[in-house]
Amino acid sequence: MNEFEPKVVAFVCNWCTYAGADLTGTSRIKYAPNVKIIRFPCTGRIDFMLILKAFAKGADGIIISGCHPNDCHYTSGNFHAKRRWMVFRTMLDFLGVDVNRITFSWVSAAEGARWAEIVNTTVDGIKKLGPYDNYRKMVNEETEVNNG
Amino acid sequence: MARIGVFVCHCGENISATVDCGKVAQVTSDIPGVVVSVDYKYMCSDPGQTMIKEYIEKEKLTGVVVAACSPRMHEPTFRRACGEAGLNPFLCEMANVREHCSWVHDKNDVTTDKAIDIVRTLVEKVKRNEPLMPIKVPVTKTALVIGGGVAGIQSALDIANCGHKVIMVEKEPSIGGHMSQLSETFPTLDCSQCILTPRMVEVAQHPNITLYTYAEVESLDGFIGNFKVKIRKKAKSLDEKLCTGCGLCCTKCPVKNIPSEFDQGLSNRRAIYVPFPQAVPNKPVIDKEHCTYYIKGKCKVCEIVCPTKAIRFDQEDEIIEVEVGALVLATGFDIKRANFFPEYGYGKYKDVIDGLQFERIASASGPTLGEIRRPSDGQIPKKIVFLACAGSRDPAKGIEYCSKICCMYTAKHAILYKHKVHDGTAYIFYMDIRAAGKNYDEFTRRAIEEDGAKYIRGRVSRIYERDGKLIVVGADTLMNAKTVEIEADMVVLATAGVASPGAEELAQKLHVSYDQHKFFAEAHPKLRPVETNTAGIFLAGACQNVKDIPESVAQASGAAVKVCGLFSNDELTRDPSVAVVNRTAPPLFSTCVGCFLCQSVCPYQAIEKEEIKSRDGKILKTIAFVNPSVCQGCGTCVALCRSKSIDILGYTHKQVYAEVDALLNTL
Numbered sequence: 096m097n098e099f100e101p102k103v104v105a106f107v108c109n110w111c112t113y114a115g116a117d118l119t120g121t122s123r124i125k126y127a128p129n130v131k132i133i134r135f136p137c138t139g140r141i142d143f144m145l146i147l148k149a150f151a152k153g154a155d156g157i158i159i160s161g162c163h164p165n166d167c168h169y170t171s172g173n174f175h176a177k178r179r180w181m182v183f184r185t186m187l188d189f190l191g192v193d194v195n196r197i198t199f200s201w202v203s204a205a206e207g208a209r210w211a212e213i214v215n216t217t218v219d220g221i222k223k224l225g226p227y228d229n230y231r232k233m234v235n236e237e238t239e240v241n242n243g
Numbered sequence: 244m245a246r247i248g249v250f251v252c253h254c255g256e257n258i259s260a261t262v263d264c265g266k267v268a269q270v271t272s273d274i275p276g277v278v279v280s281v282d283y284k285y286m287c288s289d290p291g292q293t294m295i296k297e298y299i300e301k302e303k304l305t306g307v308v309v310a311a312c313s314p315r316m317h318e319p320t321f322r323r324a325c326g327e328a329g330l331n332p333f334l335c336e337m338a339n340v341r342e343h344c345s346w347v348h349d350k351n352d353v354t355t356d357k358a359i360d361i362v363r364t365l366v367e368k369v370k371r372n373e374p375l376m377p378i379k380v381p382v383t384k385t386a387l388v389i390g391g392g393v394a395g396i397q398s399a400l401d402i403a404n405c406g407h408k409v410i411m412v413e414k415e416p417s418i419g420g421h422m423s424q425l426s427e428t429f430p431t432l433d434c435s436q437c438i439l440t441p442r443m444v445e446v447a448q449h450p451n452i453t454l455y456t457y458a459e460v461e462s463l464d465g466f467i468g469n470f471k472v473k474i475r476k477k478a479k480s481l482d483e484k485l486c487t488g489c490g491l492c493c494t495k496c497p498v499k500n501i502p503s504e505f506d507q508g509l510s511n512r513r514a515i516y517v518p519f520p521q522a523v524p525n526k527p528v529i530d531k532e533h534c535t536y537y538i539k540g541k542c543k544v545c546e547i548v549c550p551t552k553a554i555r556f557d558q559e560d561e562i563i564e565v566e567v568g569a570l571v572l573a574t575g576f577d578i579k580r581a582n583f584f585p586e587y588g589y590g591k592y593k594d595v596i597d598g599l600q601f602e603r604i605a606s607a608s609g610p611t612l613g614e615i616r617r618p619s620d621g622q623i624p625k626k627i628v629f630l631a632c633a634g635s636r637d638p639a640k641g642i643e644y645c646s647k648i649c650c651m652y653t654a655k656h657a658i659l660y661k662h663k664v665h666d667g668t669a670y671i672f673y674m675d676i677r678a679a680g681k682n683y684d685e686f687t688r689r690a691i692e693e694d695g696a697k698y699i700r701g702r703v704s705r706i707y708e709r710d711g712k713l714i715v716v717g718a719d720t721l722m723n724a725k726t727v728e729i730e731a732d733m734v735v736l737a738t739a740g741v742a743s744p745g746a747e748e749l750a751q752k753l754h755v756s757y758d759q760h761k762f763f764a765e766a767h768p769k770l771r772p773v774e775t776n777t778a779g780i781f782l783a784g785a786c787q788n789v790k791d792i793p794e795s796v797a798q799a800s801g802a803a804v805k806v807c808g809l810f811s812n813d814e815l816t817r818d819p820s821v822a823v824v825n826r827t828a829p830p831l832f833s834t835c836v837g838c839f840l841c842q843s844v845c846p847y848q849a850i851e852k853e854e855i856k857s858r859d860g861k862i863l864k865t866i867a868f869v870n871p872s873v874c875q876g877c878g879t880c881v882a883l884c885r886s887k888s889i890d891i892l893g894y895t896h897k898q899v900y901a902e903v904d905a906l907l908n909t910l
Contacts, residue, residue, distance in 0.1 A: 100353075104906060110776070115315045120342030128348045128357050133364070133902050134314075136820065136894055139844075140878025145903060152256075153907040165751045168777070168844040169877035204776070205758065211347070219707070 101221040103130040105159035105214075106145060108138045108172070109149065111162035111203050118207030126211040127218040137161065138173025143183045146197065150230045155221070156196045156221035158213065163201040192230065196221060245276035245370045248304040249294055251340075252311035258341050261350040262358045267310060267340070271362045276370055278302050286311050287320055295321070296328035304330060306369035310338040310362045311670035331374030333819070333893065337428075340367040354792075358832040360906060367905035371897045377816035380872055382468040383568040384810045385410060387462055389749070392420020393792055394783035394784025394799040395573035396442050401803030402571075407810050410565055411446065412474055413456045414745075417522035418443050420575050424505060426605035428792060429655040430686035436521060436608065443523040457528055459745075461562060463753050464847070466875060467779030468568045468815045480515075480529035492545035492554070493517060501533050507600040509618060510610035515545045520608065529554075569779045570753070571807045572763055573799065574746060576785035579634045579642075579738040582804040586705045587633065587736060593619040594713060594866035595706060595734045597633075598652055605659045617733045623664055623728035624732030628715045629653045630703055637841050642739045644760070646789045649737035650677045654687040656735060657696035669696045670729055672703050672717050680791075699727060706734055740789035740867060755780055763787050773801040781805050804906040820893035821874040821880060822849075824867045835866040835888040841880035842867065850875035850880065 107113050113134050119126065134230030135141055146157055158178070167173040180199050188194050198217045202210045251268045253259035253536050264282040272280035279302050283291050286309055298304060307330065309321045314337040322332035340358040348354040351852035384407050388399045391413030399409045411418070422428075423443070425435035446452055461473040503512040505519045511721035512518075514534040515527045535542035536556060546554040578597055580601075581590030589595045594617045607613035617624050631653045635646040650673070657669040657771040676698070678684040690696040701724070703717035712730040721725045741763035750757040756764040763786050766774040773781050782789060790798070809815075826833050842850040853868035867889070869880075878891040890896055 099344065102907060104903065108665065110663050113313075114315060117315060117342040120313070120346035120900060123346055125349065126347055128353050129346075131357065131360055131364070133899065135878065135899070137877040137879065140882050140891060140894060142882045142896070142899075145899065148902050149907065152904060166756065168754060169875055169879070171844075172846070172879045175844060175879050175883070204756065205764070223855060228293045235292055238701075 099222060099226060101129050101226070102153055103156040103158060103214075103218060103221060104149045104154045105130050105132045105160065106135060106138075107132055107158075107202075108161035108168075109134055109136050109212075110168040111166065111201070112160040112206035112210065115202040115206050115210045118204065119210045122207045124208055124211045126214040129218045130214045132184040137167065137169050137172035138176035139167075139169065141176060143179060146183075146187075147192075150192070150196075151234045153231070155227045156198070156217055158198045158200065158217055160200045160202045160210075160213065162196060162197075164202055166203060184200060186225045191233070193224065193227070196224060196227060245306060245310060246278045246302060246304050247274075247276050247306045247366055247369060248295070248298050248302060249277055249280040249366065250286055250291075250298075250307065250309045250311075251280070251282035252291070252309065253282065253284045253360070254341055255285065255313060258311070258345040261345045261348060261354050262340060263355045266355055267358050267362060270359050271366065274363055274366050277366060278304070287317050292320070292324040295324055299325065299328040299330050305334065306372060307335040308338055308362060308365045309335065310340045310358065310365075312341040313337070313339045313343070333375040334369065336365045336369045336372065338362045360908060363908070364902045364905040368898045368900040371895065371901055375819040375892055377395050378821070379814045379818050380468055380817055381814050382812055383470075383566050384408065385565070385567045386569045386571060386806045386810075387412065387472055387565065387567040388571045388573060390420070390573035390575055390786070391415075391418030391446070391454075391456070392573060392575045392784060392795075393422040393439060393442075394575070394795040395571070396439075397445055397796045397799035398571045398573060398783045398803045398806075399446055399452055400442065400449065401800050402806050403449050405803075405807045405810075407451065407506070407807065408493045409449075409452045410567065411452060411454050412460055413454070414459050414518075415518065416457050416479070416528045417518045417524070418446060418454070418456060418522075419519075419523065421599070422792060423519065423521070424507070424599060424606070425602045426607070426609070427655065427659060428874050429651045430680070430682040432658070433657070436606075440521045440523075443521070447523045454524070456524060460749065460752065463570075466817070468809070470567050470570065470779065472513045472565050472567055472570075474563050474565060476561045476563060478531075478560050479526075480555055480558050481526060481533070482553045482555050483524070483526055485551045486526045487551055488517075489550065490517065490527070491548050491550065493527055495544050495548045497542065497544060498533055498535055501530065506603045506610050507597070509600055509603050527902070556811060569781065569809050571781045571783050571799075571806060572749075572753070572755070572775070572786055573783040573802075574728075574743050574749060574786040576740050576789050577743045579741055582712055583640070583738070584633060584736065587630070587703070587734070588706045588708070588713075589736055592706070592708055592713060592734075593617075594732065595622075595736065595738050597738045598649070598656070601656055601735045605656070605663070613663070615660055615667075622732070623667075625664070625667050626729065626731045627660055627667060627669050628713075628729055628731040628734045629656055629669065629671045629737065630734065631671060632702070633736035635737075636674060640739070642741070642760070645677065645739040646737075647677070648740065648789055648791045650675075651680075651683060651686065651791065653677070653735075653737050654690040654696070657690045658694050661694040661696070669694075670715075670731070671696055671698045672701060672715075673698060674700070674702065680793075701727070713812070727904055738787070744785065746786065753777065753780060773798055773805055779809065782841065818876065819871075820876040820891065821871045822869045822878065822889050822891045823871075824869060824875065824889050830863075832864050833866045833888060834886050837865045837867070838884055838885065839867060840883055840885070841889060844879050844883055846877065846879070847873050847875055849875075
């Protein structure tokens with residue numbers, strides 16, 4: 096039987112984590128190919144509805160990553176993202192969304208190895224959790240109710 | 244209908260070694276809207292770019308995706324090529340299949356499939372891209388130089404001599420930095436102050452340079468070409484216009500026992516003081532922490548003796564705001580001090596000193612007037628031990644790097660010592676002699692061959708006192724690691740060079756990156772060594788890494804030319820990726836409800852209130868408006884907006900949701 100290969104979407108900021116992931120490449124550090132990156136100007140731009148959208152469309156895990164505290168290119172975007180995450184996380188948990196499928200981290204432009212580590216840890220974790228069909232079932236049932 | 248072109252680059256073998264580029268081109272050609280999909284060995288080469296241009300014209304493309312390296316590498320290249328072919332540059336996107344795919348995964352179908360997914364994602368994004376026009380902004384042709392050491396001085400003079408205004412900020416009462424403390428400089432042994440002080444005076448007298456000493460940068464706003472900087476001018480308790488610099492106050496001040504910073508604690512200064520005789524400006528400041536008047540409320544001797552009545556006890560810190568187009572950071576370095584070397588007794592034994600203290604002892608203007616006398620009893624040391632690499636290259640101490648200047652200045656110290664104490668012996672413990680530089684190796688050989696400095700290859704384990712002598716216990720690794728014990732009269736530690744204490748705080752104020760040792764980070768280690776990641780902020784000297792004088796000066800001139808290059812434009816073009824508030828037909832006008840939450844989170848104060856008025860001037864609705872010349876495009880307002888009324892050009896909701904869809908392949 097084939098091993099389950101999770102789909103993981105990474106929402107990253109342009110200045111730190113995207114550049115950090117570039118450095119992982121430049122340093123030829125290998126990591127799991129399950130993660131695909133979407134670039135944002137700043138973690139402050141990341142609308143957390145994207146998380147729900149991604150889960151609904153087939154993602155099994157999500158990484159959100161930006162600059163370390165105080166290092167934000169735009170001064171405070173990462174703090175806004177962090178605060179939003181604190182609130183959103185509680186809400187997701189309450190709604191029954193598995194928050195263990197979401198990794199929130201800081202990776203600087205100089206931390207190529209750290210990016211590979213975060214990707215691998217996340218992918219390993221999601222592999223243990225299995226595909227996130229429950230969420231899609233939940234969403235689809237609701238859609239049916241709405242349609243009916 | 245979209246007409247997208249996909250151009251897959253092999254990057255020699257960098258991509259094609261693990262990704263089947265032909266398959267990527269073939270599969271992506273089936274994506275709806277893609278009219279051409281080709282692969283080529285080097286897309287960034289001239290023929291590659293020409294091919295893209297030809298396809299744009301022939302196929303009337305409305306969007307281009309280049310599947311190649313990181314957009315941080317070649318996005319400008321391909322956007323320029325598109326622009327030359329008549330396609331708006333912002334309709335070109337790069338799919339990063341090198342750094343984020345081929346270089347980090349093994350050769351197999353999964354890697355190729357990932358590359359296809361990355362391209363698909365960018366195709367869906369580019370379909371929703373809008374043509375954008377670069378925003379033009381004016382350039383303020385004034386530079387701010389932070390730090391008045393040799394690097395800052397060189398940068399300021401170079402920029403000022405090109406005809407631009409310069410503001411220099413120095414936190415100490417005088418400019419000059421560490422170089423003004425040095426005795427003589429390697430490898431020529433010319434007197435440090437003799438070559439530096441004329442430059443210091445030139446800065447003070449230059450018509451294009453405004454000098455603020457005893458001042459620090461408080462905050463920075465704005466962006467390249469248009470920075471606003473708040474500078475705190477610390478109260479000197481002095482009216483500088485009235486003060487003639489006669490120095491009478493400094494000789495009459497009754498507080499006499501404050502260790503002099505300039506002499507590294509080897510002599511004392513008063514509470515009102517000029518740091519050193521050649522200081523620029525040569526006017527005193529009152530050290531409020533030690534002044535009797537500020538502590539006890541009475542004294543005022545300086546005020547009584549001052550012939551021009553220049554003392555101002557009620558003076559307060561003043562904050563001034565200046566507008567500049569570029570910044571040069573030249574905040575220098577520091578050295579590791581006491582408590583860091585308990586095994587060497589540094590800070591415990593008076594005669595264990597650091598390199599800067601030895602500079603002061605050897606300096607003709609120093610506490611001993613240039614005679615080599617040890618701090619404890621003023622005797623001339625007959626046996627002196629120098630320790631290179633005190634802290635440097637020592638992971639156990641947390642400093643893995645080489646401080647670079649110590650090998651050279653230790654050789655210089657040995658030479659200076661032998662020139663002044665002919666019957667003395669100088670021992671030098673070292674790990675390696677690193678003397679790469681013009682005339683550097685010759686200089687260290689001179690120390691060994693002409694001046695008889697005794698080099699011992701090995702490290703010192705500890706130093707302790709016995710019968711008034713300092714016993715230095717080390718190993719000689721060239722003699723089977725035999726233990727060596729030297730009874731020394733004085734020990735000089737070449738302590739590691741470290742970032743200056745306020746570096747991290749300043750970096751955070753200015754939003755420049757710094758490394759784990761708090762040295763400011765350059766934009767690229769090889770090709771952009773004087774730029775920071777923040778456009779318009781440049782680096783000079785030892786704030787980036789410990790450097791010697793020639794290197795600092797060279798980098799300072801490099802930074803100056805970058806500033807002058809920037810100032811050669813009357814206006815700059817800026818990335819048009821800014822936030823916009825939507826507008827719709829009346830009576831709604833915009834989905835913005837005017838809650839102005841966005842205004843409170845904007846780090847740049849770019850969001851204003853806009854009143855929509857009827858013809859008779861009645862206010863129909865108040866909505867948010869983003870000032871495009873102030874907005875930096877972070878998008879914090881976009882994610883926060885409850886009614887989704889703000890969008891950021893280049894990263895719109897439409898675009899990012901389409902990317903998520905495409906990435907998960909469910910379109």
